[in-house]
Amino acid sequence: MTETDQLTPPIPSDDEDYSLDAKNVSAILFAVETGNRDQLVDLLEDMHAADIADLLEQVNAYDRRRLIQLYDREFDGEILSELEESLREDVISVLRPETLAEAVRDMESDDVVDLVEDLDDAQQEAILEVLEDADRVAVEQALSYPEFSAGRLMQRETVWAPEHWTVGDAIDYMRNSEELPEQFYHVILVDPRMRPVANVTLGKIMGSPREAPLKNLSEEMFQVIPVAQDEGEVAYAFNQYHLISAPVVDEDERLIGVITIDDAMAVLDEEHEEDILRLAGVGDESSLSDSVMETTKQRIPWLAVNLVTSILASLVIAQFEETLAQFVALAILMPIVASMGGNAGTQSLTVAVRALATKDLTSSNLWRVVSREALVGLFNGIVFAIVMGIVGVIWFGTPMLGVVIAVAMVINLVVAGLAGTGIPVLLEKIGVDPALASGAFVTTVTDVVGFFAFLALAGAVLL
Amino acid sequence: MTETDQLTPPIPSDDEDYSLDAKNVSAILFAVETGNRDQLVDLLEDMHAADIADLLEQVNAYDRRRLIQLYDREFDGEILSELEESLREDVISVLRPETLAEAVRDMESDDVVDLVEDLDDAQQEAILEVLEDADRVAVEQALSYPEFSAGRLMQRETVWAPEHWTVGDAIDYMRNSEELPEQFYHVILVDPRMRPVANVTLGKIMGSPREAPLKNLSEEMFQVIPVAQDEGEVAYAFNQYHLISAPVVDEDERLIGVITIDDAMAVLDEEHEEDILRLAGVGDESSLSDSVMETTKQRIPWLAVNLVTSILASLVIAQFEETLAQFVALAILMPIVASMGGNAGTQSLTVAVRALATKDLTSSNLWRVVSREALVGLFNGIVFAIVMGIVGVIWFGTPMLGVVIAVAMVINLVVAGLAGTGIPVLLEKIGVDPALASGAFVTTVTDVVGFFAFLALAGAVLL
Known part of the structure; x- marks a missing residue:
């Protein structure tokens, strides 16, 4: 702010929403398309760096490159800081070396650390080179601390x-x-x-x-x-x-x-x-601006795990091929028990994962939480067992089928409560992030138990 | 801090973890059990109010009440502020009126607002009464702003x-x-x-x-x-x-x-x-300290929705009763297609819900994101179609069964990508929180499409 500026109150936005304005985005893209640099600079002038970064994330790769090339020497370091990591290498490779140098020299040293820590060696080198000596030493020192440590996060200047x-x-x-x-x-x-x-x-x-x-x-x-x-x-x-x-x-x-x-x-x-x-089994580095191929690859591991676990469930079903052949109604009803178990398990699991993250689930209350989840499973099992028992009888006219589905439902919901709490806690104990791996284990358990309990009971009772 | 205090550097904890120390918790519970007030006060003296609140959340209801009664006049307002909402009414009802009055009078007015806004009328009244006039007016004024608004969040004292x-x-x-x-x-x-x-x-x-x-x-x-x-x-x-x-x-x-x-x-x-x-379909007010009955009730709505959607899926399966009767292998394999679709849909859905929350999914990139998710579904569909096709052939020795499962997989994963992105966006448009309702819709779509595509194709090709 220069000394002659008259201060005026900012106008609070009418819609009370901080999304990018769609009209503004269109105007910017039009300026980029027509190569109108003055208009582009004008449009971006009042935007916060964080919003410009969001804009770059939202447009497609072609427009992004054109925009950066056109904006060029106005591009400042703060936009780089605000950009999501997956796009930084891409954007840096488009910037002219002089523009990059100037942008980086304006940044605070902790922002430079955040910027360079995930870049490839060549780009990291290029950025460190343009820094002044004192800044470079500061950045290199920060990089000597382990990733994701307080040392990387702190600023060195203290009062x-x-x-x-x-x-x-x-x-x-x-x-x-x-x-x-x-x-x-x-x-x-x-x-x-x-x-x-x-x-x-x-x-x-x-x-x-x-x-x-x-x-x-x-x-x-x-x-x-x-x-x-x-x-x-x-x-x-x-x-x-x-x-x-x-x-x-x-x-x-x-x-x-x-x-x-x-x-x-x-x-x-x-x-x-x-x-x-x-x-949700999505790579935690995933972002909206990833390409189709990157996204396809990120999603494969979890889907592969799910394929294995669902084949496992199918193997359980295969044990009851004869029962199924004699009583097709079982094939129609069996997904219900498994699906209810999967959902109840996911509920328990999410509560447990979140409580572990906030340090609210500890050895002092573990037993109480596990038994609570099992009891909740029991009570909800009974509620939905009654409903499904009645549905089963009405639909197929076989009272014993209603009893079978009801009992299987109770069993699976209790197991869901136990597995949904127990599995994340065990994973945390052995040092695996429960958010990452619990889902696969819990739904495997509820699928296997759901199909087995239902089909085995049916085989014993109905045949 | 009194003027004569000598300042000493605090000792950083060894384990670099802010969880409550289990030994400390045992000692506190022992003091509560034996009614040893001095020891309790001693143990809690150096604990931050937020940690004392966590402790109260972790112990069972009986110990919690005993602890509060024993701690009594040392109980300060900050602990109340830090407590999760679901426990506040309970704790307030245990405190003696004089203790409560003193605790509340020490609090900042914005903390009092946060404390009283969710209490029942009688408790709210009781707390407002003990405040000094100026504070009471401030709190009442804040309460006149809508819930969850900036007015409730702000402090009135400005510089x-x-x-x-x-x-x-x-x-x-x-x-x-x-x-x-x-x-x-x-x-x-x-x-x-x-x-x-x-x-x-x-x-x-x-x-x-x-x-x-x-x-x-x-x-x-x-x-x-x-x-x-x-x-x-x-x-x-x-x-x-x-x-x-x-x-x-x-x-x-x-x-x-x-x-x-x-x-x-x-x-x-x-x-x-x-x-x-x-x-995850868990009531967003849920907490670890809720009772079994409260938790059971909170979880019912989502399970009920899931029951309806899985019955819907079963109705689809029922249309193919004859096909299933003739070819039991279909019953064994059909959950795989539905399950893969459900997982892929959840992946797309989570990315979309999160992007909506961070305002990264807008009209500027909606079309690109939707088509990306559909393409990712297509490519992953092809990958897993090949795998499952081979598994199907080896397992059942029927090449056409492999083809059927492969084609159904591709169809369901493309649909999963479209539904996983489209449904949250539609819900957001009509003003429903996409985090709340998307899951039910997306898995319904992938179940129905998965079972239908697989069984209809099988019926056409195999019989």
Whole structure:
């Protein structure tokens, strides 16, 4: 903002929705098609980098390339940061080297880390080369921490003060600093060995007299993050303890950086996305802009697992070929028992996976949750057993068939409750992400048990 | 923290995990069992309110009540805020009125709003009564805004300044304020009609000379939230634009409050939880501490829908009773085609639901995404058609059976891709949450199409 600018209140959007405006998108694509650079720059000028990134994700690969080439030297680093990972390599390869260099030089070092960490070596090299020496060292240092660790997430620039300082000391120091971080919310108090001991919010500093000692203003909640901590744990801590920023320490407990809530929020969002996609058996790196071939390949593993498990279920059915041959009604009804079990199992499983992720399912309440799910299965089994028993009798006029389907339903729903809770817990125990693998196991169990219970009972009773 | 306290660095936990410590939980439960109040208070003293709330959620109802009664007057309002909604009424009914009154009086007004909005009228009344007049008015005003709106989320205390003020003006004003909000990160600049025009971070104010005009320090990104905006949209805006705090305005665009990122992060987390539970057909208000009966009831609607759809599928199978009677192998193989379709449909559906939630699936790319999913279905259909065709031939020695299952597989996987994307988009268009209802429709389609394609083809070809 230049000094002569007159500030005017922004106009809140009418539709209270932050989706990209379809008319705007059409106008942009028209400018790209007609090669009208001025109009394109004009249209993109007021858009936030995150929205421009969304736009690039939504248009097709051809328009995306044309747009980037036309926009060219206006393309800034923030758009790169906001782009989803799967598109970054593609976009970077389209940018002219000079444009890329300029874009990257404008970025904060933690954003550069986030940008380069997933690039191939050649592209990573090219970007590191254009950085100034100090920035390059910072980025390389960050890359030396394990992926998905607090070290990758933190910014190195911290604002700290000795614990004996007063408000006046802190304000004078900050006013004389050459360069304060773009965003910071606390002054971190450190002991003589540089170990963080407390946080003081800027608001408290603002509201206190110059002579007040900082340590009397320190916040009640104070959480220190070890540099090797997994980013998922970091996000959990921010959400659980309502942290705004937290100091990061090395193995000697010395201050080496700070993580702010906006980065933790982004991680929380990514972790959720991962869970939801994994639960559905979609590769967790999948995105809407992936090509048909990439998507086809991503989806194959889960479908292959499902093929094996459904063949397994068919093998169970095959054991009852004679029963089926004599009583075709069984073939008509058998998918119902399996399907109800699969759904009930998925319900239990989702609750368990989510509770494990939020650390709400622990050894203190495991037994209670498992028995609750089994009882819920029992009661819902009874409810739907009665309904289906009646449907079976009316439809086929064979009372014993109604009894068979009812009993099989109860058995399968109890098993669904047990498997839906037990399997994710076991997977978590052996170190496998329960979101990733539980679904296949649980539906295999409910399919096999559903078909077996129904057909075996029918064979025993009806023939 | 008292003035004489010596600050010491906190010890980062060894296991880098924020779960409740099982040993600690046992000790707490032992103290509760033996009625040892001092020991209980001692054990809970260093625990964060959010962790105490988690503990209350994890223990059984009997222990929970005993713990609350024993802890009694140490029980503070923050624990109530952190408790999940389904337990609040229960806990409040156990607290002595005096304890409750004291707990509530210590809370910030926006936390009180969050606490009381879901309580029954009698409990709400009881809590409002103990508040001081000014707080009660604030809470009642907040409750007058629609549920899940920005108005419910915001805090009314704002720190603002006329746009012509300097850094020095702002610091002097804040230092002389009786009571600044507990947490604030920006000074909001307003025009003479109280309309917010810019945000200035406290960090910028700290780092600038006293005579610098505030408006020269204003942040590039500035977003104003209308008071009636849905909280999900608010959370989206914070995440998309990396906001830390945003002013809330009334219909006349005048400043009436502020929302901070920690509240937006909590909403984002809740929205995710809702999506993931709805996708699995679990009531989105469900929680681990619900009783068996509550849980049984919550799960019934989705299971009932599933029962109806699977009976529908069975009716399709029943049309082919004669075919099945003559060729029992069909009964053995038919669940495979339906199951593969159901899984492929769930994959497409989850990607679509998630993309709708993040506003990445729009009219600009709808057609491309739908055709991509159909093509992915086609290609994966071909892959698994070949596999299953071979399995079918080997297993039953009938080449035509292999062809039938292969063709049915291709048809069902293409339909799965189309339905998995099309149905959520249609539901969103007519204003139904796609996370809630898509699953039932998509699996109905893939079951019906799967059984029909397989059995009809078999009937035509094999008999």
